[in-house]
Amino acid sequence: DVKVTQSSRYLVKRTGEKVFLECVQDMDHENMFWYRQDPGLGLRLIYFSYDVKMKEKGDIPEGYSVSREKKERFSLILESASTNQTSMYLCASETSGLSNDREQYFGPGTRLTVT
């Protein structure tokens, strides 16, 4: 059974703290994604990675960075957390192969609250 796991389901951090969100997939997928989901705004892409040490900005990269040192792990970093980064964060992975295999597999999400 394919699986994408995220390090925490719920997280509470203080303004200014450095925050790490970890995502691990066990499907040997090349592509990995970080999204945030907010009421009324839907799912917005923050960053994605198509290979180890490779990254591309999504639609809302400001205030975030990412790290992909190993193929199975994709980390999202909030260098200095702010209250407007309170959100649900979703990680996903997909293969880069044939289009009919290009399903995205999502983790359960991390609900981050910054106080």
Next chain:
Amino acid sequence: GNSVTQMEGPVTLSEEAFLTINCTYTATGYPSLFWYVQYPGEGLQLLLKATKADDKGSNKGFEATYRKETTSFHLEKGSVQVSDSAVYFCAPPINSGGYQKVTFGTGTKLQVIP
């Protein structure tokens, strides 16, 4: 790049009503098309997909037909249940190989009342 336009919600239906959620796309080449569903408190999961023109994807009573002539992939279900209450996302078409920025948008929230 590839993109979709999805019907906005929320949609409220009575149990056993017929459901249609419209989705139209723009794309190059011969992409695959996907619908995802997000149940409360969970991440997204694939609901169904279609990989070529005129294909019909189906799962859990939901269906969607890949219509190249109208560039549409509308989601339908003949008789919805309370357990179908969720947010439905039409994903941008995906081409083979490499990588694509995938933006899901707001989705369509469905609420089914008994």
